Amino acid sequence: MSYLAKNYKRKKISFKHGKGSYLFSTDGKKYLDMVSGIAVNSLGHAHPKLVKTIRYQSNKLWHVSNAFQIPEGEKLAKKLCKKTFADYVIFQNSGAEATEAAIKVARRYFYSIGKPNKTRILCIKNSFHGRTLATIFASGSKKMTEGFGHVGGFDHFTFGDHESLKRKITKNTAAIMVETIMGEGGIKVIPDWCLKELRKLCDKKKILLILDEVQCGISRSGDFFAFEKSKVKPDIVPIAKGIGGGFPIGAVLMNKKVAVGMIPGTHGSTFGGNPLAMAIGNTVMDIVSTKKFLDQVKKSSKYFFSNLNKLKEKYPNIIKDIRGRGLLIGIQLHTDQTNFIKKLMHNRLLTIRAAENVVRILPPLNVKKNEIDTAIKIIEKVCSQIK
C-alpha cells in the first residue's frame, strides 16, 4: 500500500541509479532513458561535473535568504542575460512558478505605467504552462481545470487560428503567452514566420510577448532558446526544466522595459536563487550554452530525425508524423500511443506521451550516436511487431 495520493498513474518500475543516458531499475534492468525526467536531465544522469559542483557547493553553503546578496545567483543571471535577449532575471524553483512570475511581470508592467486594467493574458487553448491555480487556467484545458473553481484573467485562441488570435485581443489584453514549441500539447512547433507575425502584432497592439521556454529552452531545440532562429525578441521568458540538469530551478527572464514594475516587495521566493541551485545552474549553463555543444545537439537531432523519417516511410500505417526540433521529438501515431510506449519500455527504451497520440522522445542533450542507434532499433522493432 502506498501513502502517496493517487494524483499520478505511475508505471510499476523504480530506479536505483542512473549513468549518462541510462537508468538502472531496482529489479536489475538497464533502460535507455529518453524521458530525461521530462526534459530535465539535460546532461543525463550523474554527470561528473554536476556531481562535482553539488559536492563542492554543499560543503560551502546551501541556502541564505534573498535578503542578502547571492554571488552565485548574480553570476548565473549575468550569464543568462549575456547569452539572450534578457536584461534581468528573477529566480524561482519550478516551471509553474516561472510562468506565474511571467504573468505577474506583465501585469505589473502595465500597472506601473498607469494602465492597471491591462491584465488579461491571451494563451493557446490546450497549451501547458504548469499546475498552479493560475497556470492551469492559463493552459485552458478542461482536463486540468475541472473541479478547481475559477481563476479569471485568461483568454484563449486555437493553435494556428490567426483570425481568432487577432479577434481575442482587447483593450485589457496585457500579453500573449505561448510555448515556442508546445511540449505536453503534442510537440507542435510555432513556425518562425508565425513568431515574427506574433511579435509584429504585439508591437502594433502595444502588448507584451511571453514565450514559455520551460520545456523547449536551454538548448533543447538546438539553439539556446527555440525562438532564436526566428530573430524575434520576446519581452518575457519563463524557463525551468533543463537549466538545473535535475536540480529544481526556475527563472523568469525579462527585458528592461518590463522590469520597471518589479520593485522591492512585488515578488519573492524563499528558495528561489539559493546558492546550491545557482552553483548547479552555472555549471549546466557553462556546458550547454557553448556553440560546440549546440552544434552537437543539432547534429544528433539531424541524425535522429532522418532515421525517424525513414521509419515513418517504412511504417506509414503506424507513424503519422515526426514532429519537433532539436532533441524535443514527437512520433505521432495514427492511434493511441499507450501500447506503443509500453512496448518500447519492454524493450528497455523509456519515452513519454504527449497530446495528439504523440510518443515524446527527450534524450539527454549529450546523447551519443550509438544510443540514438539503439533507440531507433527498438522503435523499429516495436513498429514491426505492431504491424
Ligand SMILES: *Cc1c(COP(=O)(O)O)cnc(C)c1O
Ligand atoms: C513543464 C512545463 C511547465 C511547468 O513546469 P513545472 O516545473 O512542472 O512546474 C510550464 N511550462 C511548460 C511549457 C512546461 O513544459
